[in-house]
Amino acid sequence: MKPAPFDYHAPETIQGALELLDRHGSDARVIAGGQSLVPMLALRLARPEVLVDLNRIPELAGIRDCGGTIRIGAMTRQAHALASPLLRDRLPLLGYGLYNVGHPPTRARGTIGGSVSHADPAAETPAVMLAYDARMVLAGKSGTRTVDVADFMLGTFETCIEEGEILTEIVVDVPPAEGTAFVELSRRKGDFAMASAAARMRLNEDGACASARLVIGAVAPVPLRFDAVTDALTGQVVTEGLLREAVSLIDLERFEFDNPDISLAYRRHIGPVLARRALMQAFERAGERRS
Amino acid sequence: MKMHDLELSVNGQSVSLRVEPRQTLADALRGTLGLTGTHLGCEHGVCGACTIIVDGEPARGCLMLAVQAQGAEVITVEGVSPPTGLSPIQQAMREHHGLQCGFCTPGMVVVLHHLLSTNPDPTDDDIREAISGQLCRCTGYQGIMAAARAVVARRRHEIRDN
Numbered sequence: 398m399k400p401a402p403f404d405y406h407a408p409e410t411i412q413g414a415l416e417l418l419d420r421h422g423s424d425a426r427v428i429a430g431g432q433s434l435v436p437m438l439a440l441r442l443a444r445p446e447v448l449v450d451l452n453r454i455p456e457l458a459g460i461r462d463c464g465g466t467i468r469i470g471a472m473t474r475q476a477h478a479l480a481s482p483l484l485r486d487r488l489p490l491l492g493y494g495l496y497n498v499g500h501p502p503t504r505a506r507g508t509i510g511g512s513v514s515h516a517d518p519a520a521e522t523p524a525v526m527l528a529y530d531a532r533m534v535l536a537g538k539s540g541t542r543t544v545d546v547a548d549f550m551l552g553t554f555e556t557c558i559e560e561g562e563i564l565t566e567i568v569v570d571v572p573p574a575e576g577t578a579f580v581e582l583s584r585r586k587g588d589f590a591m592a593s594a595a596a597r598m599r600l601n602e603d604g605a606c607a608s609a610r611l612v613i614g615a616v617a618p619v620p621l622r623f624d625a626v627t628d629a630l631t632g633q634v635v636t637e638g639l640l641r642e643a644v645s646l647i648d649l650e651r652f653e654f655d656n657p658d659i660s661l662a663y664r665r666h667i668g669p670v671l672a673r674r675a676l677m678q679a680f681e682r683a684g685e686r687r688s
Numbered sequence: 689m690k691m692h693d694l695e696l697s698v699n700g701q702s703v704s705l706r707v708e709p710r711q712t713l714a715d716a717l718r719g720t721l722g723l724t725g726t727h728l729g730c731e732h733g734v735c736g737a738c739t740i741i742v743d744g745e746p747a748r749g750c751l752m753l754a755v756q757a758q759g760a761e762v763i764t765v766e767g768v769s770p771p772t773g774l775s776p777i778q779q780a781m782r783e784h785h786g787l788q789c790g791f792c793t794p795g796m797v798v799v800l801h802h803l804l805s806t807n808p809d810p811t812d813d814d815i816r817e818a819i820s821g822q823l824c825r826c827t828g829y830q831g832i833m834a835a836a837r838a839v840v841a842r843r844r845h846e847i848r849d850n
Contacts, residue, residue, distance in 0.1 A: 402689040405709035436732035500821025505745035
């Protein structure tokens with residue numbers, strides 16, 4: 398199918414984009430990489446009157462190393478982030494997640510900010526950003542505000558971005574040396590996840606777990622953190638057996654998605670399996686980074 | 689709806705286009721420029737038949753609006769083929785039964801062309817990753833893999849012999 402007609406604007410500054418959004422209100426929709434929005438236009442699931450294209454705004458793209466934090470411009474392409482030596486070294490979990498996003502031709506156009514703002518429950522970047530406690534910088538007519546990722550994601554395809562606002566940047570604190578992993582089950586690599594798990598782990602000097610983080614995605618409208626699991630690991634020497642016990646603390650009641658293709662029962666089965674694998678991999682990588 | 693005038697480069701030639709914003713780049717290439725080598729299958733980004741190279745990167749022609757290609761350098765399957773005869777990739781596809789119905793072939797040829805021009809000696813995993821977004825509805829992937837491997841092997845020989 399072909400998209401319904403719309404008007405198109407390609408501003409060259411953030412200010413220009415905000416003015417257009419202000420002028421057109423709820424008739425307008427922002428387009429970033431377009432890898433989700435254009436299919437929605439083609440299927441007429443979205444019928445905006447006006448498209449405001451962010452692709453011509455250079456200040457929205459790029460990755461900045463600010464010492465303790467890394468600032469990722471919302472229009473940074475997924476392929477660019479995947480190829481970035483800085484991100485591979487400092488925020489490797491993002492690369493592990495992005496490797497599961499689509500395919501080279503979609504990652505070449507798709508953006509980090511677009512993926513996070515689209516808030517698809519099966520998407521990888523929101524889970525990664527939650528695992529990193531990222532902060533989202535939103536620009537609007539009356540200035541900018543910064544929102545914690547946990548408050549940013551509200552539900553399926555729903556974020557706290559208000560009408561007239563755009564996501565300009567994602568800010569992530571660089572963690573101390575740690576191991577991270579992203580594990581996903583999908584029918585075919587690059588397809589939507591049936592469930593995914595993101596894990597981070599830091600070891601102390603005697604090799605025990607000093608701190609950890611576990612996020613499970615694609616099982617509920619927003620990615621879920623399971624601190625009970627990671628609390629049970631903290632201070633302990635990690636073994637397969639310990640991980641098995643720890644993932645049994647995942648509160649499966651928080652899993653919500655149930656559909657004919659992937660039942661809730663199956664998600665509740667594979668969620669802990671993926672979590673255990675991700676935590677094990679993060680533990681092994683933490684050991685490599687320490688030695 | 690307002691029409692937009694564009695200037696872009698397609699297969700090395702400057703072209704001017706007048707497009708409606710909702711027109712996809714793949715439709716503009718096929719309908720307005722007559723470059724029908726770029727195939728349209730699903731028209732919503734799943735099948736990869738419309739894959740072209742935009743500013744040096746492979747991209748879905750159906751997921752870019754033509755109006756977004758203002759100033760871009762676009763290469764289609766016609767642009768990676770010699771004026772007569774077959775390119776080494778096309779020749780290998782023919783020799784190794786990588787064609788079958790041929791519908792996915794333009795997208796496959798384009799992504800393999802991009803892979804080989806950015807990575808002179810790809811592994812099997814690299815090849816699989818490069819074609820991972822391309823659907824072959826004949827499920828002829830083994831022939832396509834064999835063709836890609838053959839091109840890589842031939843290159844290795846050429847490098848060794850020179």
